[in-house]
Amino acid sequence: MLKQLLFNTDKRCLYKFVYNLGVKGTLSFNRFQKRLKKGEFFPAFHFISVTDDCNLNCQGCWVMGKKKNNRLSAEQLDQIITETKAQGSYFFGILGGEPLLYKPLFDIFRKHADCYFQLFTNGTLLTPDVAEQLRQCGNVTPLISFEGDETVADVRRGGKNVYQRTRQAIENATGAGLVTGVAMSVCKSNIDLALSHDFIQSLIDRGVLYLWYYIFRPVGENASVELSLSKQEIEQLRSYMVDARTKYKIAIIDAYWDEDGNGLCPAASGLSHHINASGYIEPCPVIQFATDRVGDQPLADIYRSSLFLKELKTEIPRKTSGCILMEDPIWLVDYVEKHGAIDTSGRNNEAARLRAMPVVCSHGSGTPIPEKNWMYRFAKKRAFFGLGAYG
Template identity: 85%
Template sequence: MLKQLLFKTDKRCLYKFIYNLGIKGVLSFNRFQNRLKKGEFFPAFHFISVTDDCNLNCQGCWVMGKKKNSRMSAEQLDQIITETKAQGSYFFGILGGEPLLYKPLFEVFEKHSDCYFQLFTNGTLLTADVAEKLRKCANVTPLISFEGDEEVADVRRGGTNVWQRTHEAIDHATNAGLVTGVAMSVCKSNLELAMSPEFINSLIKKGVTYLWYYIYRPVGENATVELSLSREEIEQLRSHMVEARTKYDLAIIDAYWDGEGNGLCPAASGLSHHINASGYIEPCPVIQFATDRVGEKPLAEIYRSSAFLRDLKVEIPKKTSGCIIMEDPQWLVDFVEKYEAADTSGRDDEAERLRAMEKVCSHGSGKPIPEKSWAYKFAKKRAFFGLGAYG
């Protein structure tokens, strides 16, 4: 992986990766920890959905089915980034919809050249020209979704030729010298592929730097609960990741476990929160309820005063170390109704959907499987979440 970074990455992209993400990321994590010690709170970083617009229709997407799509204004996005930088944090996850449909995107990347952005994209719009623009910005790592083989990808993503277009996006990104990641939302239909040595080695051959595994979460208009992993499958995936970190020449990232293999909820820990395209501050992208909105108060004041966000961090760990929306969606509805939180799904039926949803296993359901790699153990404690290991 180091050889790939040092010799195949564009030099400006490499510098921004090391300085903006690495060095400044460690410092921002230290500030986050110091705030917690003093009883203060501001997330270590934000996920920001800049638009609800998308050119695909994925299973389990929290954006689909909205009565009206929202697009964040460039001014509001600039405000979020500026106020977050004032707290000493410089890393942002940029989501959609499909963020490459957001017209002011590259202007934002260029203006905030002191930050580092992770661009969550389905890849179908990541052309060679787009990759070149990202190379010139130098402070962006594209994280390209890869959801299955030629047959499964079209079903999962609700599109055509998605597998081929995703491969082309990876080639465009790596050929431009970008620090390139591939993400997979692991479910029953792609679990075998996710753990396949052939699949992982094909990414290494293409020059991919990191592979980020998520666990499929049944949310949105087309939740498709039957794709959710069983407890045994989750443990199988976790074991695979622990072993993969010791033998493959790319970084294996997860968002759900600490170094000892205990489940972790980034929202409940306060590491990250999500701001949707309408400006609502949500605990995470799949918990689509909020009591606070960007612009009503400064962000720092919102995080100091929001009883909803504060108490959620206290109450979720009492229920689970995993994902509350999977393990006890009915409890979540009771909680948000107690705080009179607004439905921010854009569908106006999220509480009703969760009331009717069956409970499924999450990463908090299985037995702890500790990391074997000392580097990952260290990263998960100190080095900016192990390039995303906590986020």
């Protein structure tokens, strides 16, 4: 894996990956920890959904069904990044919708060349020209969603020929020398593929450097609760990842477990929060409620004064180490109503949907399975990107 990173990655991309993400990312996490010890809070990094626009219609997507699609202005996005950098944090997850539909995107990447961005994309718009633009920026890693084989991918993503288009996107990205990742939202319809040797080996053969598994979370207009994993399947996924980390030449990322296999919630830990395309600051992308909005006051002041976000960090761990939306959706509705949080889903029915949603298992439901690989144990203790900060 290291050999592939060193010799197959564009040198500019390699430098930005090592310095902007590795060195500055670790320093930013250390600053985050120091703030917590002082009783202060500002996230280690932000997820930012730059637009609600998308060219697919996925099961379990949090932006589908909105009465009106929104998008951040370039000025708003620049403000978020600038204020976050002032706190010593330089890593950002860029989401949508489909972020490649956001016109100011590459201008932002170029303007903030001292940052590192993870671009969450369905891949269908990642053409050779787009890959070349990303190579020239150097400070972006595309994370390409891969949701199943020829049949499953079209159903999961609500499109046509998604499997082939995704494979082509991977080849475009690795061919340009980008630090390329693949993500899979593991659910009942794709778990067999997710846990197969052939799947991981095919990614390695194509030059993919990291694979990020995360658990399907039922949300949005087409929540598809029936796709949620059972406790047994979650334990099966966790066990497979722990073993895979000892034998495959690819980094395997998860968002949900610490080095001892205990569940964690990045929002409850304060590692990350989500800013949606309307500028609302949400605990995470799937908890679509907020009391605060970008621009109302500086971000540092918002995080200093928001009781909604502050109490969430103490209340959720009392309930679960997993996903509160999945394990106790009614409690979540009661909590947001207690704080007078508004529905930021754009559908105006999120509270009612959660009250009617059945309880499903999450990563906090299974038996802890400790890491076997010492490097992953070390990373999850000491590095921000190993502690579930991708979650």
